[in-house]
Amino acid sequence: MVRLMTSLALALLTSVGVQAQTYPSRSAAVIVPFSPGGPTDAIGRIVADIFTRHLGQQFIVNNIGGAGGTTGTNRVAKAAPDGYQFVIGNVGTFAQSLWLYKKPLYDPVKDFAPVALITDEALAVVARNDFPANNLQEFIAFTKANQSKLRYSSSGVGGSNHLACLMLNAAIGIDIAHIPYRNVTQAVQDLIAGRVDYQCLTLPAALPQITSKTVKPIAILTKSRARALPELPSAHEQGLTDFDIPTWYALFLPKQTPRPIVEKLNRATVLALETPSVQQRLKQLGGDLVERERRSPEYLADFLAEEIRRWEAPIKASGVEF
Numbered sequence: 133m134v135r136l137m138t139s140l141a142l143a144l145l146t147s148v149g150v151q152a153q154t155y156p157s158r159s160a161a162v163i164v165p166f167s168p169g170g171p172t173d174a175i176g177r178i179v180a181d182i183f184t185r186h187l188g189q190q191f192i193v194n195n196i197g198g199a200g201g202t203t204g205t206n207r208v209a210k211a212a213p214d215g216y217q218f219v220i221g222n223v224g225t226f227a228q229s230l231w232l233y234k235k236p237l238y239d240p241v242k243d244f245a246p247v248a249l250i251t252d253e254a255l256a257v258v259a260r261n262d263f264p265a266n267n268l269q270e271f272i273a274f275t276k277a278n279q280s281k282l283r284y285s286s287s288g289v290g291g292s293n294h295l296a297c298l299m300l301n302a303a304i305g306i307d308i309a310h311i312p313y314r315n316v317t318q319a320v321q322d323l324i325a326g327r328v329d330y331q332c333l334t335l336p337a338a339l340p341q342i343t344s345k346t347v348k349p350i351a352i353l354t355k356s357r358a359r360a361l362p363e364l365p366s367a368h369e370q371g372l373t374d375f376d377i378p379t380w381y382a383l384f385l386p387k388q389t390p391r392p393i394v395e396k397l398n399r400a401t402v403l404a405l406e407t408p409s410v411q412q413r414l415k416q417l418g419g420d421l422v423e424r425e426r427r428s429p430e431y432l433a434d435f436l437a438e439e440i441r442r443w444e445a446p447i448k449a450s451g452v453e454f
Contacts, residue, residue: 155215155393159190163219165204167197167315170287171336174417175250175381176220182404183397197315200290200454201225202237209238213388215397218247223379224292227439231447232290233454240440245394246432247383248401251419254358255296255377256338257367258347259330260323268351268370271330275306283309285328287316290454295447296332296353296377300367302450303375323347334379335360335418353377360418380439381419382432394429402427 160183164176176193183191196204201224208219219225226240238244257271265271275282284301286294289312301308311328313319316337322328324346335358341347342361352358355368355376367375383401385394402424404410411421425431 165201206237209243215393
């Protein structure tokens with residue numbers, strides 16, 4: 133029996149080793165759990181392009197939206213652990229979702245193998261151009277006085293930008309009607325058209341509109357200013373002390389994916405993050421490149437655990453649950 137078990141173990145290790153050496157031997161799917169056109173989609177397409185060029189096979193973006201990004205993320209949680217499906221995760225789908233939903237579709241720790249943290253990003257609250265407030269204190273005063281008349285929008289119920297505005301509203305002490313859209317592009321278009329009053333957007337979505345002056349920037353929703361938009365004061369600077377809602381993007385595989393495959397994808401990601409063209413693309417999106425010491429699978433695992441703990445109290449205090 134001992135010999136049989138030893139033989140089976142050796143056979144399994146050999147199989148995993150061969151699989152890792154030949155990986156990837158066919159095309160793979162980069163699951164973006166949101167509609168095309170948003171910041172997660174942009175990150176996913178950068179990753180797909182990187183892996184296609186460096187690993188010799190086609191890596192194809194699949195947009196699977198729904199339920200604040202949890203539908204597509206769950207697809208990867210249930211996928212075969214062979215490296216041919218992985219997901220672009222963010223703070224909403226991997227840290228906030230666990231506390232937002234009564235019955236989460238997946239466990240962000242138990243169901244996934246962390247690969248690499250890709251970028252940090254800030255969110256900003258932006259308003260329609262004719263909104264009668266130019267800074268956060270004016271925004272607070274106006275929204276408090278006109279709560280029943282105003283509407284804010286998001287790219288969908290339960291997403292990180294929806295939660296950001298929910299928490300902003302709670303911190304200010306206002307109750308504003310929420311208008312969810314199917315994706316961030318539609319939400320931004322209606323903000324530009326003045327059909328809604330404000331949104332909380334990640335910088336990749338907000339920057340093009342801010343620079344083209346089609347929306348009015350109010351505040352960065354973190355303690356510090358964003359490198360990509362240093363002229364816009366943070367909520368913390370503008371009197372909302374300690375208000376801090378950053379976001380991030382990272383790569384995750386299904387749990388039990390062989391370690392050599394995890395390491396191969398990690399190396400490809402790290403190599404790409406050292407490439408000036410990739411750095412420039414991420415900068416244009418408004419992302420802050422993560423430092424070298426923050427790029428390992430082990431770091432991402434520890435970081436995720438901390439993020440999950442970090443979001444439990446504020447989400448429970450907000451009373452938001454789906």
